[in-house]
Amino acid sequence: MTELLIGLVITIAVGYYIVKGYKAAGVLLTAGISLLIIAGLLGHSVLPAKVASTGNLFTDSLEYVKYMLQYRGGGLGLQIMLLCGFASYMTHIGANNVVVKQFSKPLSCIKSPYVLLVAAYIVACLMSLAVSSATGLGVLLMATLFPMMTAMGISRPAAAAVCASPAAIILSPTSGDVVVAAEKSGLPLHVFAVETVLPVSICAIIVMAVAAFFWNKYLDKKDNTPMERVDISEMEVTAPGYYSILPFLPIIGVFVFNGETIPGLKLDIYTIVVLSIAIGALVDFLTNRLNGKITLDNLESCYAGMGDAFKGVVMLLVAAGVFAQGLMTVGTIDNLLSLADKAGAGGIALMLLLTALTVAAAIATGSGNAPFYAFVELAPQLAGKLGLSPAFLIIPMLQASNLGRTISPVSGVIVATSGMAKISPFDVVKRTVVPVVCGLITVILGTLVLVPMYS
Template identity: 60%
Template sequence: MTYRPISSLFVAQENNIAVILISKASTFIRYIFIPLWQCLFFILGVYKTGETMLTVIELLIGVVVIVGVARYIIKGYSATGVLFVGGLALLIISALMGHNVLPASETSTGYTATDIVEYIKILLMSRGGDLGMMIMMLCGFAAYMTHIGANDMVVKLASKPLQYINSPYLLMIAAYFVACLMSLAVSSATGLGVLLMATLFPVMVNVGISRGAAAAICASPAAIILSPTSGDVVLAAKAAEMPLIDFAFKTTLPISIVAIIAMAIAHFFWQRYLDKKENISHEMLDVTEITTTAPAFYALLPFTPIIGVLIFDGKWGPQLHIITILVICILLAAVLEFVRGFNTQNVFSGLEVAWRGMADAFASVVMLLVAAGVFAQGLSTIGFIQSLISIATSFGSASIILMLVLVILTMLAAMTTGSGNAPFYAFVEMIPKLAHSSGINPAYLSIPMLQASNLGRTISPVSGVVVAVAGMAKISPFEVVKRTSVPVIVGLLVVIIATEIMVPGASSAIADG
């Protein structure tokens, strides 16, 4: 028997790895990179100007990095680490291409290299101190509710009337409609998502709804804009050149309601299909197994943040920030715990559970949000969004074609950047100009674009709401995206069809009406 030296094994292994890498690289270049390049050349007419060549290069860089990030996250790599590396790579390339790394509102440090690190600092301070603090407070609150037995009491009391409903999916749809109504009070998609995760999610899971389905319900209420007075609706009404009342209540709101109903139906069948495919059993928690000494009225405590948001909205009382409301809720629960046992040490020990819950949220959710922000800024500075806008302006003037192109590009931009506002704000600026030059009703373009930006955010693995919900549910962001994908597609199709039916495409139709 012939033995090979250890060193030769390593050389052979390295040669095999090199061959595999070269083979994969050539396959990627031959079947993906070159066809994509040729397609973009055809669409944009790259032979005309050097500026268009730069647009194509920027778009290709963004696509390659997005594909790489998605591949490694799907393979199970840390999403935080992968997004950080992808975002830093885009920022470095942007700097080498001469782009400003920092947003226009921020002051440069004087050096591009330190500007990149400065932006990470900005994200840590903003997302760790505002949005991040809200997420940490909600996670700490949820942990405290579990510790004092309030969540168990909710399940015990809710299980009695819910036992007459055999299908957990009907309960899921009821929770979805409640969550959509909550979007009227909480305008932030991420804020609403984490609020629902801290309140409705434990209840849904304990009554037999799978974690993936429950997380999808918490992530999708803000996919369709229901509030007629949100900032996006006001901006869209201005771009549509319509009075806000007519645009919001007579046009956008009916379309939104129809889309929400369609998405609820899609959730019912899609979540049931995925649960059957993954062999997830739905067994309601046996309430006899729940042992808690908490009094029955403790069942109200997990919902005090929602009650607080509705009361302290500036109409019935002072307008308070969600973090202020959460502090009040935690203090209220701590006081009740003290009154129950008059044991200060136990109360302080219980609060330690809340603080540890906040720390866990920082590690698992907030840092993921920071990494997603770095990645989104990298896509923005590389010129990815502006490149998509250039593609939109290169198409013809037929109303339905132009509307579909703008909707698809807006949705793709929202999916890649994770923002519902930024893509819409970027595209909405050109709606009046495109509409007037093409003889199209501006509202015909702005309404589906408005909804597409929010729908795209709901199926973005780097959006704040998806990342936060996935982190709190302890599942992959791609699992949440998979769970929300079909309802989002159904919602988008309904929005497009309803717009085609309810909104005239030609601007002359408005004048005639």
Template identity: 35%
Template sequence: MTIISVIITLVMIGIVAYLLTNKYNPQAVLLFSGLIMMAIALLMGYDLPAMKKSTGLGAFDLFAMITEILSDKGSKVGLMIMTIGGFVAYMRHIGASDALVYVSTKPLTYLRKTPYLAASCVIPIGQFLFMSTPSATGLGLLLMASIYPVLTKLGISKVSVVSVITACTVFDMGPASANTAQASHQVGLEAVDYFLHHQLPLTVPLTIVLMIVYFFVNKYYDKKEGLNDQEGEKNNGEFKVTAPLYYALLPVMPLLLLMVFSPTFDLFEPPITLDTTTAMLACTIVGMVLELIRKRDLKDMMSSMKIFWEGMGRVFASVVTLIVCAQMFSKGLISLGFIDHLVDASQSAGFGFEGVSILMTTMIFLASMLMGSGNASFFSFGPLVPHIAAQLGGNKIGMILSMQLASSMGRATSPIAGVIIATSELAGISSFDLAKRNLIPLTVGLLSMFILKTVF
């Protein structure tokens, strides 16, 4: 029975990977694969994962589990992610995101004499922007409109410029990130605590590593392929910002509020704590008030609230449903004994917890590369971490952190990822060439993460 369940599990994972790679709807693929695996588990006499309340019939429990997950995720991490989506949509609508990008990238113009250093400096600046604008494709397009013409006019090749722009999205981090929300929820931490004490200490040195590697890799390949002097962009158009520049503060305001009013710092007596959902709502209202003062049009300000609700709805349809369906997929794997088999195989091979952690992290990196989605791969396998840690007694925070970062790194090496396709099309280059240019730095980044994890 054990061998049969292992074969079925591997076949199902292979089918899921194939379907996702071929652009089948990820929610449908993950949901139906999870239901099929749990149905097979029932037929084989296995127990389904524990539920709060069973219907009394295994067939009905399959669907009751969807209801239970939707209720749990929708009211907790799902609501938080939806308000983030609404806030980001509203910031884009009023031009605050453009203002932030303009202000943040302006200092790069002072590095004209060292173009490849200027290009590498885009990475930490862009990473900061990514924490405030947690959409890889959205940020990529903003940077293509703002910093791409600046760097190409310095004589750097198109593929090198776009490579550092996409590198800004390789660490899905910060309290406004859906992956952060999911990861912190799985390990029972507040998003700010997870960000400050676990993400930052690891991603800061990793960002420095990437800056160095991208500097030498881009300079080497531009010289080798003779791209330095022949592809300088002659576009004299400037990045237009319609909003006042002080609007640049609005997208980072939630991050600042969450840190100031976090239990981590304990700055107030009695304590004042602020959760991500409340911070996003408060900052959206601040943005609306500023719009009213600027435009003096009450009807327009009231109408703009629709942008926020529509942003929430889009994120529910794309991200929250993906979390729910991925949870069903992970429960299907658990019901067929995937965790037990993985633990037994790892112990037989002498891996231990760290070995399993490296294996899962590498698997997610490759899955993101194949699927073109960091969310799909991380949401599929992230929920397994608490079960693996319980079996092997390891550090579940360290494991889920490396898996989370690997998912977004793998996305930037995928020629079918949204951010890779969108930016490469704007630059007029091949998405495969861009993915190949990112492969060496991000493989070095992945190996560096394994080394740095032993320190942090």
């Protein structure tokens, strides 16, 4: 229990200092390194098995910072920088203004920005079928849909929350955690994913969309949140109309190249974004009558956007990763597992306890996968002791891990979307918390109604 208390105290301290206005990256990095050092002093291994020790407790903690810079800076961080650079480039050459101008005509009949918000959320949820990474999807939506949403009158916090939320509920039947959950439930993948999880997911998405409508409308009015609805008649549009397709190239590319649509050709999101930038530059080059100097000058905005993304978003992700590793290394997750194992509760009470612990761990660590993979190992054993169906315990945990991540101010998707929107992570969490709670309640009720309790 000492490790659990240490984790809780430092987590509360992190929240306190971030709310007080301290830079989030520095707070998270300091807390994470402190947790790693404390974990080492308590006899825990500071580094994961795949990272070689330096031979010293303090330098091991710094070694993990280096590892996170390489892992997130070169992986997810590169994706974020590319997409932020692409978004800056689209703004600089005027493509985003063209999109707003053209879409404003068919959307002008919709007077409420909150109806547009719900429509954007549904589209974003469908995008999760093509992009499995919550953070990757959030960044993609921030680079493509976010400028249009804010220009159409949706507040920045509400628009960022839409981009952060679509992966809160799992739709894809082939995502890694669904495959693991099906295996631990002892059910065939198609039965577990399509016949059991999907109906619950659809119900939760509908409820969350309705909750997002009313909650964002309430907060905008209560906080007097400034709207950025653009007066289309006064908008200066210098780019030609066909530029409107350019901001959507990454989304089109995901659907076309991230599978076997074209036999033998499959591109990952990194190459898709690079290709989108290249196509944009080629179109700009032809539009400017083969003036290479103007084209290359315009491309500088892309590089500047990438640099801003590293400073404002990627370092936050690195710091959040170090903090999450510190919490797990010090034993916080293991202590939560111990609490679940000792719970002598009935079927429904045990399901609620496991779900609550999974949400708590996801909020604390900012990870959806780590808490779920830890707790799912325990579920079949606990289900066996009480004669329960493992799926009855696992389905709420599966959804709870992703829902909890969506209201964690240190999760990758919240950090990335808030950083790109230039607002506090807590502003995004404030917008997602009520829809997430409504979604979690729906998942629990859906499990009670649709999933047999006993095997």
